[in-house]
Amino acid sequence: MLKIWVAILALLNVVLLSACNSGVEQVELESNLVELLSRAERDQVYIEEGDFVMGDFGAVQNGQWLPYFPPTAEIDEAHAVELSGFSLSAYETTWKDYDTYSLIHDKPIVIRSGGEEYPREAYLQNLEHDHDLRKPARVTWQEAKDYCLWLRDKTGIAFDLPTSAQWEFAARNRGSKDWIYPTHDGKATPNGARRGGEGCIFWTGVCSVGTNLPPNPLGLYDMAGNEEEWVEDWYSETYYRESNGVKNPTGPLEGTKKEVRSLEVGSLSFSFSRRAMPAVLSNGSVALAGFRCAVQSPESIH
Template sequence: MSNSSSTFILAISLLLLSGCNESKSNSEELTTSDQEKIAALIKKTEDNMISVKGGTFQMGDFGPIDEGTNGLPYSVHKDNKPLHTVTLDSYSISTTQVSYDDFDTYTLATGKQTINNSGIEKKYRAPNVPAGVTWHQANDYCFWLSANTDSTYKLPTEAQWEFAARSRGQFYIFATNDGSFERGVNIPTREEIKNSTPANSSLSPSKIKAIPPNPLGIYQMGLNGFEWTNDWYSEGYYKNSPQLNPQGPNSGSEKVERGGGFGEGPTAMFTFNRRSSKANGEFVATDGSKKSLPLAEHTFRCISIPK
């Protein structure tokens, strides 16, 4: 890219971001260096979006129609059944999860408090591992991108997430380069995971590009923590899901997450597995009290469509 083009993009980005300063006090105004960092994040985000051509696929546990399973499902869970036909319009999705480096730049731009910077959560912080957030924080981040670009950014629907993870609906049980799960080949080794954060634990996030991408060019979908989607969760939603661009139930108490948590076994990371959590990051303990989720493993990426 020419210097003049880069200068133009930077200038436009700074104009778009001018409104973000309102949340900062006069003593905390953004410096030129801050503004350049924010503009660089927006450009990097746009460059990292990969186009997913729309199409039709069989969503859910595809074991009964996959060769070699003798007609049996891969999963014992009921909520990823029945297998059903879904047709999606085209969209773009981030090739990577949003990292702490990305999210810190966002909080700098908006004047929000830096996340997970104390207590045990801090041990799972590193610039190039996925940011652990609530659903609301993830949604706000995508909304901020919409306000500062020419595209509409949002969290993916369940269907968009699965379609991309399975490289446009192929029968991939893992979102790896070939659908297999091999540590040290297309899954990080436990030692590589330990070296990714100050926690020095294999029950931690790994770097967002620690393994080869899937055939679409997307990294670590469902293999590096849970990923928030836009949909409300309903166990029986697949029984009544519309075929065209399903959006999930109109309401609910929890949001759908996809993928497996740190330290979970391979079966937790199947591309069609579903789970859910409270959008505000709370859960009710056995004593009835409300607690906060350990956010480190609750991650996200955005999709985009033209405005």
Template sequence: MEGIYRFGAFVVISLALAGCDDVSSQAMNGTESSDQDNVPPNQEAVAALVQKTMDNLVFVEGGSFQMGDFGPIDPKAEGLYYTADTDDEPVHKVTLDSYSISAYQVSYADFDIYTEATGQPQINIEGRNVEYRAPDVPVGVDWYQARDYCEWLADQTGLPFALPTEAQWEYAARSRGQFQLFGTFDGKYMNPGVNFPTREEIKSSTPSGRIGPHTIGLYPANSLGIYQMGLNGFEWVSDWYDENYYEIAPEENPSGPDNGNTKVLRGASFSEGDREKLLINRRNSVPDLSYDHPQGNLTHRPFRLFTVRCAENSEKKP
């Protein structure tokens, strides 16, 4: 995969060093800088994270594709739908501008740098979720946390980072809209040890020792160079959910309804089978993952199931 170099990390480091010089000179003069509070305590880690993020962006050239359950127009499906759902119908033409998307999901190590830099507590350090916490597995977040992380990257870089739209997610997952059903390197059903982790690899990824989120990038990426789309938990996108949206969606750069009650999710839970991991599947959840009615002592869905990767909406490849 070709790395994409940006100036983000250099800018962060330069500003940080300049800020240190300013603070030193002002301290000698008995004054304090109002900018001092804006320098993160872990500025070197932030700079490294920004650089890694830039390097791991995959440029996705814009174009048109048939979004949704493409079974009726796929010769291999013999006119049949791939899912029994109706919210991924009708298949419809979508045209997208070029953009970039992260090759990898955001990890706990990444997110810990962000929370420290912004003065927030670490997440998922109590209860069952902590058992699935490891530096190199996808972070478990609600929609608001996912959005805020991508917007923080925008603040750090001056670039238009955001959650991907649902259309951007599917277009990239299907290697620019090809008739691919799965996010494996060959687009085929999961074959443990070949294009998907074995049970042993999954269980050893976290302290839980159970099936759940697993190490990022264990197996080769899709043909664009993007890893595990739809294969390592649910991924948040920016769109509000409407089961009938495909019937009214605009062709160019659809971004979902103006409002709603739930947000779109792509991907599948870890205990679900191959059919649930189809790249055309649509799921949805309330943004904060809360239950309408508490289930025993549980007030929220398990955060470990939900994660994020960010998009960067510049139309030209640097």
């Protein structure tokens, strides 16, 4: 915790300048910065090392293994993975935290839509809006990466994006084959499961972070539902077939698309919850997704 307070003190001069330039009160920005850095450490859930079968691990019926989704079984081929311990945020990064980060770096506060950007107010409080400060932030992969590395730089803690294997291991309750869906109980969630989530928007399905479903047994919220999430890995249709038995896989060395992970509540099973996202979409707009930061250390930070 001492590292956090050292980081806060070092940033106060920057906060003063940023507050003046943005119209946000200095006291508010300072308070939000203190909260952000403190919570970034506090919300990390330590996940012990282990091994699991990643991908479309399928089911055994009458003594025969069958994939859950045959059309993509080759791309999502089940393969053995071993992971060292790591930590993962219990929550997706919110607009409140990302706005604080943006203000400190004098980045514009905008809405992106259809390849265009429109200015908006920081710390928007409107539960009927996707940019409400309690909703998950949607940013580019590089912006998500930069945010996590900023936390690393300011705290001295090894923050970064999680790998795809780490994300899946955590979402499946340490890789349990009983966790077919990345929900709180590993089971499919019936239609209408968004009832009870704070400020859920019908046409996007986005709710305030951590309010829709209970956490999974590790204490992680919104691994199913809310925004898809960026992970570290490049996407490859062949990587799963090439990485059986790899310890701490990080994906291909290069590529043209990044992976996003998650699963729409009430949708198909967990095995199919990864997809590729190009930097620029077909309509010319940038690719946006949510994210949560991990701590790439085999030891707990608490």
